[in-house]
Amino acid sequence: MDYFNLSIRLEELYLDWASRDKHFTKNSENFGGIRMLRQDPWENLVSFICSTNNNVKRISKMCENLCIHYGDFLVEYQGIKHYKFPEPERLAQPNVEAELRTLGFGYRAKFIQQTAQMLTKKDEFAKLYSMRTEPHKTCHEYLQTFMGVGPKVADCVCLMSLDKHDVVPVDTHVFKIATKTYRMPGKLLNKDLYAQIQDKFKQLWGEYAGWAHSVLFAADLRDLNNGINIKTEK
Structure with missing residues (x-):
């Protein structure tokens, strides 16, 4: 629902x-x-960081690689293994940027690692989710404090996961x-x-x-x- x-x-x-x-x-x-959809704000934020100067096929592959390489295994169904989307702590590690570059993330690797690092700070992860009750302007400005997030990406996250x-x-x-x-x-x-x-x-x-x-x-x-x-x- x-x-x-x-x-x-x-x-x-x-x-x-x-x-x-x-x-x-x-x-x-x-x-x-x-x-x-009312998507998870953290997952949605990272997915749209992947979307810059990109196409749907590559974006989907990047998100899949994040899950496979950094997410916890959930279940295998009809021969396909499914993984949870990784938490910020998993993507905030210093070695992640270099690893993501080898997986084809390019300059977005730095944005993802640094955004994850920002969200490991005290209360910052909860603040992202609290944006669901804040006005659009507040959300828009807040989201642009993350690496790789401009006005359009911020608005996509506002619409697709923060109830705007x-x-x-x-x-x-x-x-x-x-x-x-x-x-x-x-x-x-x-x-x-x-x-x-x-x-x-x-x-x-x-x-x-x-x-x-x-x-x-x-x-x-x-x-x-x-x-x-x-x-x-x-």
Whole structure:
């Protein structure tokens, strides 16, 4: 119930977004049932540090390698071994950066090791989780104190694990949607335009704007929207 945010009724949200936005129904017709997960903040933070200048396949492989090499073994099922996501103490060790580089993490290895090290300090790990009850601005600023976390990554973590449902992270896909579909002016994504796009979508889609953005984001991805008619339960 918690991880899948099942207390939130998607069908009602889709109807609300469609009533507010003429583009929503057209662009989301094959993408019903997309739900925002309530992910673990620590795991989510590290995963998005891995995401910088990266693709989904490599990000997934990096997260899998973190579990295999540093997480506790859980169970083997149908020939596949499953491991727990490692705690900060396991990734904070001085040798971790070099080990992660040999596993293909590149410059992200330093960011992960130093972020883990920060979260081993007294009360810091609990503070990360306490951000679920803090305003977006407080969360956004706090997350950017970690190595490798900029405005977009901070907003992704806010939306996907810290209960900031109205936050719209703005990357190249969302920037394209804003300027092409919603006719927002701007050729270069800067700090001011980032804020304007966020405000535009919050006003348009309401308190679950981040969820609405994820539907259009999925519809914009070529590997998901490749002539396939996807129908799922709302």
